[in-house]
Amino acid sequence: MKSPLNMGIGVGVVILMVASFFYKVSFGGEFIPSFGLWVAAWMTLIILSFLYKDNPFYKAAEHIMVGLAMAYFAIYYIFQVLEPRFYNRLVLNELQPGEQLFGSPEVFRWALIIPAILGCLMLTRIFPKVAWMSRWSIAATIGLGSGLAIPVTIQANITTQIRAASQLPLDYMTALHGNAEVMPGFTNVHLWQIGVPLLMIGTICGLMYFFFSVPHRGVFGYAATFGIWILMIGFGASFGYTVMARLSLFIGRVLFLLKDWLDWLPT
Amino acid sequence: MSRYLPALFLVLLLAGSATAQGAPAPPQEVTVEDYGYDWGGTTLQVEWRGSPAEQEEGFTGYRIYRGDTAEGPWEAIADVAPKPALFLDTEAGTEARFYRISALLNGQESDGIVTSGSALATPNRFKTGRFNSVIFVFLFTSLILGWIWTAGRKIPGGFLLGYIGYGAVFTGVLLFTDLTPIWDSGASVLLAFIPLLIPFIALLIPLFKSRGDIYVRPIPAIQAVEEAIGRATEMGKPILFVPGISTIEDVATLAALNILSPVAEKAAQYDSKLIVPNYDPIVFTVTQEVVKEAYLKAGRPDAYSDDNVFYLSARQFAYAAAVNGMMVREKPATNFFLGMFYAESLLLAETGNMTGAIQIAGTDAVTQLPFFIVACDYTLIGEELYAAGAYMGGDPKLTGGLKGQDWNKALGIICILVLTGWFVFYGVFTDPAGWSNWIRELPSTLFEVGK
Incomplete structure (x- = not known):
């Protein structure tokens, strides 16, 4: 080197x-x-x-970024989390409307002690003899996290998708009966006559690809293969779109160097 | 007299302007409605659009009055800060209430603006607008739990008892709590009974279950894991496991941790060095525990080192820069990128590709999947990531969970097909614009989450 x-x-x-x-x-x-x-x-x-x-300058930049990020987040957590969400609420009693537990703002206020204790228990990892106490905090975090994630995931990834998929044929049939003004998205009905059935079949076949306990053979296998093709077409489009967005970021950076720094281009 | 008129006019003008300066403009668009989640209390929620005087110096907030009629009499119940433009009256009682709001500037009070109508507080223990969501959460989770609990058992005794208990508790909750809006809303009454049917639906499923092992179709990325770890062992180089850059609540992160455990166990068995750089502090503590546990399970607790599972940075590109640097310096033979990723996905995968590592990636971030597909050897797409833990663990309960998830997908497909079939068949003969509202709003009623 x-x-x-x-x-x-x-x-x-x-x-x-x-x-x-x-x-x-x-x-x-x-x-x-x-x-x-x-x-x-x-x-x-x-x-x-x-x-x-890899070179020493890159190493220096990498360490500066990591160090700065650490310092930034330490301050961020103190002034954006600890102070407004804990100290101001518990000590100064500055609660917002609707912040109540079991119908009582006071219960909400004093219940903040529980996460504070759990947070302190995380610090026990510093001392190996009592480090096991941090597992309580981890258990609470994962348990609460999973519990909160389940309904949100079901809402966002399942029911909302089913709603959109079943709403589409309704809008489509409404448009077919000459109500294009009711459904402004369906002005080109002829194009949608291909698009909507393709979308419906693609959705169902895409779902079939993700069946894990059914062998992908015969008709099911063909459907699943069609599903993965649809997915790949979608990924291809997404790839092209994102690459264009990244190129525009790069152009922005080059313009910064040429305009703002070097003054080689008029601002 | 006429000569005094200009002076009189001037005095009146000055008096008028003094009043305009002293009394602020009132707030606008004051509304009141029942507060949807008041733990069985009687709370009304009053909202308004702020007064233009909010920008002026000396503006202290708003005064809230409560009354039984639109004409009063008014009782001042609170002075509140300008933001948020919201007041919760927890003592509204069970009578219809009107509210009047006035702005306060330098001790001067504006005219009061009264709510256009009254509101009646009803006790609500649940966010009733989300009742359909509750139903589907029960439905989907019970299908999965049903398969988990019955996996490997011939008689689902515990399962049976569990669901009878569930049905009893649910009925109790329905009877105990006030769900009047649901009972009153026509077609929605049917929805209230669906959760009671769930236990019976879930009870039927194990009856169809064959007694042999549950079949799971092979996924190339998972089959390649052992080969990838073996490659690292043969080359004497480390394995890099990146658990994504999201928090522990993220399902993708939890799925990544499920895979980390068997990967760490195999790495311990083969005596390969496993490096796990972390983005989130909580995920870091969990990955440390997971890896430590896996080394213990493999009978190699001595091989575990805290230095190999470490916290790096919670800043996206600082993290990406550091992991990239690590890849070119340590030159790991195998890279795992599993979990939630954002714009750094291609930076990581491309650097790993440059170093010649075998790469296995997996995420449920749709926008990042294309990058992993082009730059990695194997990619777990979406739900394959969730399923991978079950594949690798070999636990019958986890494969039972997979079976339950498949049933959920089947349920989703059935819902789509039934509604689509109905709309298309019915729509061929009649114009949907003339259908009853409840038919046209069926997808929203069933699947949309309200307030």
Whole structure:
């Protein structure tokens, strides 16, 4: 790694970094804004240098990001969670309307002690002898998390989907009877005559692909294969769409370097 | 007299402007309705759109008055802060109530705006608008639990007792609580009986169950797990397991932890180093416990090291940058990306691809699946991720759960087919625009979640 070439490249980059800063300041840039631009621009270039290969500059940027993120979240949790959600409610009694438990705001207020205790128990992991106490907090977190996730998942991933799938033929038939103005999404009825049946069959075949306890053979196998084809077409479209979005992010970053930092393009 | 008129006009104008400055504009659009979840109490919820005077200095909030008629008499019951523009009257009683709200600025009170109508507080122990959701949660979970409890048993005795108990409790809850809005709402009455039928539906299912092992179709990604761990052992390189960047409540994270356990157990058996970088602090503590337990189960507690299961960062791209760095430095032979992922998915998968690792990914994030499919060797799509834990664990109860999930999907397909068939058949002969509202609103009534 420490070849003369690598050392040379490293020294060259450092010289460029220093020179670019003084260039910006000496040509009318104010010190603090120039420093901010300088950091943002070089961090962009250093992170992109990973495309070439791992290097000490990337390592430094990576550690700065991780360290900054840690510091940011420590402060965030204190001022956005501990203070407003715990201290202000429990100690200062600043409850919002509707914040009540068993019909009583006071019960709600004092019940906050329970999560506080569970939170403190998490800290017992620091001491190996009593670290087992943190399992109570973990158990409560997972239990509550799963309990909350089950109805939400059923609502969002099952019932809402069934509603949408069964609403579609109703809207479709309404549009077929010449009520296009009632269903503005169905103005091109001829196109939807292909689209709606395809959507319905695709939905059902897609579901059939995810049957795990039935062998994918015979008619069921064909249906499941059609289902995975539909899924893959969907993934392909999603891939193209997201890649375009990422390219636009990249273009934005390049424009930042050329416009804001280097002033090579008019703003 | 006429010469005094301009002066009089000026005095009146100044007096008028002084009043305008002193008394603030009143709030707007004051509404009152029954509060949907008051634990059996009598609470009314009053809402309003804020006064324009809120922006002025010295604005202190609003004064709430309660009355039995739209004309009063009014009783001041509270002064509240400007935000949120909401007041819950927990002492509304059982009579019809009107409310009047006025704005307060520098001690001056605006005219009061009265609610356009009255409201009657009814005791509600449940969010009745979500009753259909409760039904489906019971229906779907009972199908899964039914299969879990009966897996490997010939006579579902415990299951039977459990569901008789469930039916009794549910009936008790219905009788004990006030569900008047449901009983009064015509077709919805039928819905109230469905939960009572669930135990009987669930009871029937085990009768159809064959006594042999439950068949599970092979999934290539899961079959490749052992091969991938073996490869790492042969190459003497570590295994990287990324449990996603979501919280512990996320189903995908829980599914990833289900897979982590058998992966860690196999890694311990083969004496391979397993690295688990974590994004979320709570997930971190759980992964530590899971891996420690797996090493213990494999009879290799000495091989476990806290240094290999560590917390990294809760910032998405800081985490991605650090994991990428780890991949190029440690060069793991096998990468697992299982759980919930966002924009960092391609960054991770592409870097892993560059290092030549065998990669097994799995997520239920639809937008990230394409990236894993193109950059990884194997991908668990959506529910395959949830099923993987059952496949790898080999526990009959988990495979029973899979069977229950399949029944749920069948139920979903049946619901779609029945409603579609009905709408299409009926729609061929008549115009749906002329159908009764309850038919046209059936999908929403059954499946949409209300307030």
